[in-house]
Amino acid sequence: MLDNMDMKTALGETLAEEMRKNSSLVLVGADLMGANGTWPLHGEFPDRVINVGIAEANMVGVAAGLAACGKLPVCDTFAAFMARRDYDQVFISVAYAGLNVKLIGSDPGVAAEMNGGTHMSFEDVALMRTIPTMTVVEPCDCAQLRQAVKAMLEVKGPVYLRLYRKKPHKIYEDGCRFSLGRADCLTQGRDATVIAAGMMVWNALQAAEQLNQEGIHLRVLNMHTIKPLDKAAIILAAQETGAIVTAENANYFNGLGSAVAEVIAENSLSVPFQRVGVRDQFGEVGGTSYLMERFQLTASDIAQAVKSCLKRRQIH
Amino acid sequence: MLQNNKVLSLEETAIALRKTLLTTIYKAQSGHPGGSLSSADLMTVLYFDELRLRPHQPKWPERDRFVLSKGHVCPVLYACLAMRDFFPMEELDHLRKFGSILQGHPDMKRTPGVDISTGSLGQGVSCAVGMAIANRRDQNPGRVFCLLGDGETNEGQVWEAAETASKYQLDNLILLVDHNGLQNDGTCQDIMPPRDLAEKFRAFGFQTYQIDGHSIPAILDVFERIRAHQGGQPYAVIAKTVKGRGVSFMENVVAWHGQAPNEQEYLQAIQEIEEGLS
Structure with a gap:
């Protein structure tokens, strides 16, 4: 059975809930926030949703600067861009610097579908897991995503979350238990x-x-x-x-x-x-x-x- | 008169800074003297006059932050931090040594007073923009100063960051371009002509100034003008400098970008700096 909701919608809803609770939480995107379900939050949080345009490397650097000043930034773009295009920025400005930045990469692997091979990230997990201190998470449905996002925000350090953004097959019930690092x-x-x-x-x-x-x-x-x-x-x-x-x-x-x-x-x-x-x-x-x-x-x-x-x- | 005394005192500090950073590189037998010397006067005015800092509380939230985007010239930053008492001067002897708090490029996790880790060119500018956005959101009076090289402006990320600074009207962000005209492989003109940097930053929406980056009065003056200015724009100061400034045989010589002096060269360099070329 398919979930009754896109995962990007579940992502947006969960982040909105967390933003209401945590004033340091900010979103930084690069003109794919609409695709990833984060741009609608701009309405409720105009000062806390930062869109840097089509400049993914800059997005990660800006997020690092925000984190250095005590903010909790969550960046999103396609997985292919987050891993391939931003690797040096994620490595140095975020991880090497020890900064608390969350990275969401959407359309992993075959989920990039009609965008084809340029957008098909078969390597993002491999790249991210090779960065010291990086946590790598890949939830499978909306209920698990909601818990994974909350858990990700609790981690003190960089996290890469691999996001399928469409309607997934439903596996978990809402409010399911999620323990980071425990299968x-x-x-x-x-x-x-x-x-x-x-x-x-x-x-x-x-x-x-x-x-x-x-x-x-x-x-x-x-x-x-x-x-x-x-x-x-x-x-x-x-x-x-x-x-x-x-x-x-x-x-x-x-x-x-x-x-x-x-x-x-x-x-x-x-x-x-x-x-x-x-x-x-x-x-x-x-x-x-x-x-x-x-x-x-x-x-x-x-x-x-x-x-x-x-x-x-x-x-x- | 007071202003004259301040200028004289800063000029003396600049001599001490040049000697300190060269001694640091000489002892390490590794490091980047050329760009450290070209930015030494800018760094002197920043660290000994303009930046609001608390050396014994390096993470004071309302401090002015400094981003050394051209991270390879960290000897000049480390020398400033030591001279301002962020850590003991003896630490400078450990530059680029095993286990040192002074790594080959700035590491915010190890070095008190380093506000962000840099080393891959272009990245610091984006980080500075993020800091300026955060301070703006928090109504934090701390400003963000970012020093970058003219060669560094080859990096596309610099211009991505510049667009963002302009979009968010970051008048708490001051970019300082150390325009010494040389980069790793040769002159900027040969490797990648920078064209008119002031004009470029102006086109990106910056309030832009061009100064002599070795004139202490000019540097003091530009910071005063920036403090007095209100325009909702980020600032770019294009500081015309000489790579290797203060040491005759290093000036405008590409090879001194990333090479340490031997003993004879070091002694001559110290003598020339004391005689006060700058």
Whole structure:
């Protein structure tokens, strides 16, 4: 079932609530605030919504200056711009400087749809998680987004929030529990584990249903916080289910899959492991369902990866 | 008479500042003397007259903030901060050394009195704009001064920030351009002609001044004019300077952008500065 609301609307509503409570909270955008649901807040908070025009690097620098003076700035633009175009500003003016700036990147991965390959950020998570002190969060639906935004504002330091801005599949109920850095176990299976984030959580749940009919019981972990990663949940999943598949709407280099692989390798967890993700390709124009097929990100692709892991386990 | 005494005293301070920053670079055997010397007179008037600061309360919320957007000339900033007692003078001996509070580029997490971390050119100007917006929103009387290089204006972010400063009518923001005419690879004219910087900032909506950046009276005067001016515009001061100013063999020589003097060069430089070229 689809949520009854766009995630950008949920974002705008949540930020408005928080702005009413916290007078230091300010929004800084670069002419995509309309796309991201933050521009309507300009009406209620004319002095606290700053639009610097089409100048994303400057947006991040201005936010850093605001933070240096005690403000709590939240920047938003497309994920492709936040990560690629602003990387040096995010690295130095924000993170290296130790400033408390929140960064929201929308239209992650295939969600950029008809904007095509230039706008398709398959690398934003990889880039952001390599910046020291950066927290990386990717909520999967409106209810989780609301909690994630509140949690993000509590963090003392930079946070990158990867935002799907349209109507998502509904997974959580309003007021759900959200614990930053703690994965949510959505299904309790013990045959294998799928670790997913953002849009891929729904696909993982669909894969779990498909496999259930074949007698394979999946554990689905929603790894909404990609950094700091919930290592304990990964170790437990490896020990209890004996096979791990990751699912990310991104290049399968250096993102969620790589982060999980690091934990598996460094903890000598000898379990079959496979990544579902974009196999080092550029994006292209298409609707989400087409692109998920095109880049092998569907529920069936996840189910296939699980079966492949189970086969490898039998052989050993 | 009072004004004359002030000028004389600041000119003496400028000599002491030049000696201190060169000694710092010499001891580190690493650093950027050229741009440190070209901005030394501007920095003298800022740190010893114009900026409202509390050295023993470096994070005083109502202070005037200073952004060194051309972060590589941090020896001149560190020397000012030490001479103003933000930290002991002995710390200058540790510039660019392991574990030092004085990193190769300004680091606000380590150095008392550094208001923002810089090092990648162009970024400081945006940060200064953000600070000025924050102070404006809070009705905080603190102003924001930002020193940038003429070569630095090659960076597009400078102009993105300038547009924003103008849009938000930041008359609490003063950009100082150290217009020494040289950049890393050669003269500005050869590498990327800056054209008329005053005209450019004027076109971006700034109240603009052009001064001799080595004349203490001219620098004092421009700050006085800015304080007296009310126009709802940000300010840009284009200060014509000489890279390496005060040391004959460094003046207008590109190679002294980022090179430390050897012992003989250092001793000659100190002697020339004491004799008071500037």
